[in-house]
Amino acid sequence: MVLAAEPLYLLVDTAVVGNLGTVSLGGLAIGGGLLAYVAALLNFLAYGTTARAARRAGAGDRDGAVAEGVQATWLALALGVGLVAVLQVAAGPLTRLLAGGAGPVADAAEEWLRVACLGLPLLLLALAGNGWLRGVQELRRPMGYVLAGSLVSLVLCPLLVHTAGMGLVGSAVANVAGQSVSAALFVRALTRELASTGISLRPRPAALRAQLVLGRDLLLRAAVLQLAFAAAAAVVARSGTAELGAHQIALQLWLFLALVLDAYAIAAQTLVGTALGAARPAEARETARRVVGWGLGTGVLVALLLLALRPVLPPLFTDDPAVLAEAGVVWWFLALMQPLAGVVFALDGVLMGAGDVAYLRTVTVGSALVGFVPLSLLSGWLDWGLPGVWTGLTLFIVLRLVAVGWRVRGSAWLGETVAR
Template sequence: MVGSVVSTVDERVPARRVFGLALPALGVLAAEPLYVLVDTAVVGHLGAVPLAGLALGGVVLSQVSTQLTFLSYGTTSRTARLHGAGRRGDAVSEGVQATWLGLALGVVLLVAGQLLAGPVVRALSGDPGAAAASVSWLRIALFGAPLILVTMAGNGWMRGVQDTTRPLRYVLLGNGISAVLCPLLVYPAGMGLEGSAVANLVAQLLSAALFVRALVKEKVPLRPRPKVMREQLGLGRDLVLRSLAFQACFVSAAAVAARTSTEAVGAHQVVLQLWTFLSLVLDSVAIAAQSLIGAALGAGSAGRAKGVATQITRYGAVFGCALCALFAALWQVLPRAFTSDPGVLGEIPHAWWFFVALQPIAGVVFALDGVLLGAGDAAFLRTATLVSAGIGFLPLIWVSLALGWGLAGIWTGLSLFMVLRLAAVVQRWRSGRWAVVGAPPARA
């Protein structure tokens, strides 16, 4: 383990290095939502029931996989430290163990999903036809669960060794072939909604196979090591709890919007989808931060880690301000691209200006999330997120329901949640306590 600080002066890295990592990462993050749009467009022509079935099944599958993103984010942190210490073989070995862990968890999800698909979907849907269609789609799509998790692990270790280009190629190849295959299976082959699930499965199989091939070509030992997997699960526990806090907030927001009015639900959906898309843009910079911060700390350079943290935070603030200005200018035009309903358009401004004003805050928060994840400070992020949700978002959002504040109340809750997170991560960043140098000891 590297135990000394090589540099005490804050150092920077060239901007092209940051964006050389961030832009391919953005492509990977955007590939899945773009494929979902294609899938939705293809299935949408089958009618309302298959489309509702796809929507329900997609929500269940995405919620399950979202809770296990530690296989990418946690693996990046551990791998980057080893890469920074000049131990590429050990860094790639972390990817091997994360891949085994992904396969094991994926098999558990597959078995549990086959048993619970019917009850879960029926609990979410009041339409028996949509529920039956969704179960049919989900039972096929669940075979992709181990493959999805293998791809997450592959993204994680490759980001850690500062290779974000190959993951982009792998994901684009899988999704591209699947996008061509989907309409062929749904229509000429006559498979209907099930054809969509098979096309999804093909994409996941291709991407996962390419990541596994990349591991094999590294010529590192491929045997499973339970001790390392247990350590990865320890970091994963904190990230899963953090993710659950996010889900509790957004599910509560949807529930309160649903109890306000149909127009409020539609308006909330439009603004929330824009928020989610912009989160991907800002998260790509955070991914670059994870890789660079982990490598700097693994190399023993707290100065470089702090310099990069400052640099990334400034980038996040600048991007957030630019997005704020852009979407403020588009407030009368962009919502009409999503809906022509006068009631929904009338509700959108109640959320829109919160969404706009939050962009600079989100830019800084997401950047510092990446810094702290790269430093392996997941326990702090877990606590900060849980506290922000528990004392900020959740109480305010349910009070807004009781007092009839509507969308303004929902987005006030989200704003408080983000402000509390901002205060926490800025304080942590300025303290410097996250900049702990060193890499894990060599394993026998």
């Protein structure tokens, strides 16, 4: 659930900001998209830490698992502070690039991004905390922490945007406030754990390097994926403000639902890592079988709910007739790919738990460069609009499904190890 934090913040923002008009909604699409891309690039702080911590916990070394959390926390702080500095300098050029030039949408995006990026160190702290807690099979506390922060954001966002009259900036302030609450809870959990052990709080260069080695493939995987999403957003932005607004609504729902479905991947990652750390490969394979079934079933359920709620959900985000018309077109893509996505995300978790991240990197990069990116760019050239872009996203999911399904049917992933 914690990995859904940023999409959840942006989903709430989309519903609240959509009532300010298409310029604000377009600004949130650009600025929020950039922030979500950066957060997704660094989700190895959660995934990589979980894999390493779960292996140590499975081998009976809980202190070692918690120590992974300490080093991940230092890494999160360093990366977060550095990214704030970069985005404060580059916010204007980046938003103008994605908006297709200077204008009201680019200005709105820059204004939102400069405030919202201040929460990046907090968000990364939450990712690191989620990683080690999942590794020791503490799954309830991370959910409670991120829900507490989301509740703060949910309450503050409409108050600051509408009641206080802060407009689009109010949503950014609400996000940072919510992220502060979640980060504080994760840091408190770590310090309490350290108080009962002899684990050092100091950064250890060797451990940080080891985490970066594991994170390297995850980072490259995420980088190509986020560049693919950025290219798609740039194509849609040039199609018109209504199309961009509809894309923002559908994409934030897709990202949120992807990370909700990823709950099975998270469970698989922890259980597979623990099983392999304890040298129980048969248990790891059985876990893979179960999570595929649950991912498929949940994906079907989500698809049916989206189709049933099609007349209800889009108007919650905007009352603009042009945006609603475009959202109606893309809604079919959003709903019908959910069963496939449920299986893909579950299998991703299995391979991450096994430390098979190099294969995941290759599959994701290949699927993006063969399917998603070419169709998105072709859509801009041939004026296919949103249907073309979302066909590319669907093909991306299908290609990944074939590749990871084939991998898990074999046995190579059972022999992968995580460097200590």
